[in-house]
Amino acid sequence: MSRTSPNISSDTAAPVAVTVGALPGSRKVYARPAERPDLRVPFREIALSDPSLEPVRVYDTSGPYTDDAAAIDLAAGAPCLRAPWLAERGLETVAGRAVRPEDNGGASGERLVPRCPAERTILRGRAGAPVTQLELARAGIVTPEMAFVAHRENLCREAAAAEAGARLADGERFGAAIPDFVTPEFVRDEVARGRAIIPANVNHPELEPMAIGRNFLVKINANIGNSAVTSSVAEEVEKMVWAIRWGADTVMDLSTGRNIHNIRSWIIRNSPVPIGTVPIYQALEKVGGDPLKLDWEVFKDTLIEQAEQGVDYMTIHAGVRLAHVPLTAHRVTGVVSRGGSIMARWCLAAHRESFLYERFEEICDILRAYDVSFSLGDGLRPGSVADANDAAQFAELETLGELTTIAWDKGCQVMIEGPGHVPMHKIEANMKKQLEACGEAPFYTLGPLTTDIAPGYDHITSGIGAAMIGWFGCAMLCYVTPKEHLGLPDRDDVKTGVITYKLAAHAADLAKGHPLARIRDDALSQARFAFRWEDQFNLSLDPDTARAFHDETLPKEAHKVAHFCSMCGPKFCSMKISQDIRAEVQAFAAAEEGMRDKAREFVEGGGALYVPAPGETGDPVT
């Protein structure tokens, strides 16, 4: 049952509470891999009402908040499970950059949100020694992060894999190389090749590591963040906890306005998932909102500030080059990326090449030192179906490919951001071009939205595109909420966006023939067929909504075992009738072996009627 955490100590004004407690029918379990008994890999176990059935284990992003045994103390931050691993990595401890008033947009007095009091030692890699997961992987080192990821991706289902392998391996993978079983060495190899990243800043010890790559489960990102117009720190921290409760694999904090630094401190210190940011937003705040006042110094300062806080990946719009900007002049919707438009404006007004592009190697050096992964931003992504796959978009993508090579040479982990608004017939080309241009670096797309005509429903217009591009090979899908284009998402919108993207990512995993993806589908469908209503609710992505919808018309406890629902009523329930059919067919099969062969013969031959077993009737369905 979800509930609200108790208030944290009164001397920290915000945030006060987040949603905690296990999901219905579920409990948190931790697995200790045989080869790495020091690791505690979290899963969620969904109990089934039929005692003959094993609980169903599912991938779990929700951190300590759904662990009924965990004490949640937001002021102290989440447990630092990576601290012992990081202690062995030969990192240097640094004093860290002092926080300045402009980091919080000059907020002071009552308008200044307090910083999260949880203090962490600030770490940084040394030159010449491997620090990033990519450098470590290339050095042949299987990090604890890689072992954790391998175990997490397998869902501890060795036995199920052996049993289910043949049954499930029927997907279409478009060149992806998904193994039947994920080993730590496989993870190392994928990271070393740049085909996967493990976003894991050395200053984010609270992180439960995860991988983004097309040979792993498809991941989803939820954006949170206030805007200058609305929302508070308490809301944003709760949005993070809420987003991971429903399955967000990473969270991007896109806050603008005041208190950016301090809000982020609460989010990172309490986040078990990688946190991404777009540093140019904060840099712009530091110069009073005028893109023309941006320069390398303020941007560099912001990178270091955020890297020291523990941001795991950063969107850098270094692909928006001066020469690309005129290519957008005849677009229906111009430049629709916030970061992209800021940089385009800067380039054009300053009559200069982008400083992000010119200083890219220096950016790499900074990000490498903390193992901040690049999310190379698609500043020129299409904002309407009219602009999809145009010259501006693909010119930038080529540049991102060039930058990927540089970042890899510098030892940095890289993923590539993608669109946007793309009609269905142009989606596959995006995936193919990205793989070619960017050397198979993971792709991370926003949707794409497959039509422009449904504001208010863009979680759906984009969920269609997201499922498809996930199938084609996209590694992470950035959610879109129902409020897209209309306003800042609230808590309900975040949930709707996350659930929509979870189902899209899962549909992609199924279509790729991901080993074991179908276990949950089958468990739910078996529960449905057997009228185990509670199991059907609990196995669903959103048990609360499923139960509420059912109970709108049939609220009584007795209806939780009823062999019908209000959709068809008792006489017309196909599942009920089908159970009767099954009993009859099985009785017949027992009486006469080979019935199915006969049936097949019948179909092929178009011949004589099938002769039933004697006495084979059933009660009418009442």
Next chain:
Amino acid sequence: MSRTSPNISSDTAAPVAVTVGALPGSRKVYARPAERPDLRVPFREIALSDPSLEPVRVYDTSGPYTDDAAAIDLAAGAPCLRAPWLAERGLETVAGRAVRPEDNGGASGERLVPRCPAERTILRGRAGAPVTQLELARAGIVTPEMAFVAHRENLCREAAAAEAGARLADGERFGAAIPDFVTPEFVRDEVARGRAIIPANVNHPELEPMAIGRNFLVKINANIGNSAVTSSVAEEVEKMVWAIRWGADTVMDLSTGRNIHNIRSWIIRNSPVPIGTVPIYQALEKVGGDPLKLDWEVFKDTLIEQAEQGVDYMTIHAGVRLAHVPLTAHRVTGVVSRGGSIMARWCLAAHRESFLYERFEEICDILRAYDVSFSLGDGLRPGSVADANDAAQFAELETLGELTTIAWDKGCQVMIEGPGHVPMHKIEANMKKQLEACGEAPFYTLGPLTTDIAPGYDHITSGIGAAMIGWFGCAMLCYVTPKEHLGLPDRDDVKTGVITYKLAAHAADLAKGHPLARIRDDALSQARFAFRWEDQFNLSLDPDTARAFHDETLPKEAHKVAHFCSMCGPKFCSMKISQDIRAEVQAFAAAEEGMRDKAREFVEGGGALYVPAPGETGDPVT
């Protein structure tokens, strides 16, 4: 503005009221094709706030209810626009079958809903003379229905077509043969070939004709209907009006329980869209709910009863043969079609071949006489991803192909129902197999749902599959609401289902490169880019929701012209910044022709920086 119609006369107890009034910013218009000035083809015209822009015309399914000039009288029924056409068709007038108590499930006294008092002459075709649209098409006759459809599909946009043709023709059509311009002769030819149907019972004069076929706009169906457990006649009639208000192209009345006949009379007499039914449901009610008591006589009686009322298409599960039933024995979810399970149960219990299969030619003769189209039911569709594309499903599909040929020989219009639950990688095979097995008869699928794990969100799991199969060639998509698997949809669920399927169908049209489909996307995106908020709302599929979402955070009138929304706030609005960029780029372009060529040279050459026009700066974004 929507409002509720006044109560109808008090001597008819139900229904009392439906939603009427134009959609926001819209008005109903009627076009008179030059070649057929007697036709009044309805459209919706969305006015734009920029006086230099033409209103946008959209396909309109909503009938008189959105025409502010129309007087709505539910007891009198909708206007009979087809009456003069039908009068010229040489049909015979029949007395009609007398209504019997069992037609309404034996309801009497207060429990008996009154029949709709609107009386219509009951018509029937004669043997030997063409009566169905298929027979007329084969005879070379372009019916008024065909001319109406042609004009409706073109959206009267001859000029726009000429202008936009090259820009838009970039889809992937998978063998569909969509013309740039739809002529009445094209419609006739498609109907004659069986590639399209115009469901149009001769006893449904209120119908505004529409076509279902893969060379036309993709259509959607909304299911309504009470179950034995819940819902009333007033709700059901309002659901029909509500569903077509948001864009349902056809409506299926799946009512079970009491009062089926009389509820249907209200629905058909007031419906401008084709009404579909599943006659076996009512037949089962007539025999007290016991599938084993079903026989040809009660089914035949039901066909005639419903055909005389004006049902436009009927789902007939004649493909569920005795020999197919054992093929479902090892399925995860058995038989999940209500009609399919009833017939499977009957076959197995009676140890006999399905009477629907054995009597199929007789069924054809009845349906032909009223031009009721077949919707050949997929009684064995998969109810879980585990069961997708299995032997039972495809054995039935082969049978449906065989039945299609028989029905065509008998002069009947035919479409084919399809699944169901299908993971993405198995969807295209469904479409291909259907086209092959059924001679290109239109396909009509339920979703398909691409995963089983999201009850409460199955409009989305299925919207993904629906968009894809629509793209591949499916002609009509049967909606799934958020309540699927959980309960009977209410009015809100109907709307959510319809909007989701409208956007899926539109995404499919876009991907097919349907001429002019993109006009609405472009108009909306242009409005978005120009901060014409009211236009953005009004051009969307659901203006009420789009406006409400926007107004949650920025309710003031002044915000309807603001150059930002609460999502990003004023400083971070990429559209705003992008407008500034555009102004600068255009100023530059005016100063120096060939700038874009230079930009391209730059990208290709990777060389010198672009030299801007003098004085090219802009105000900071504030």
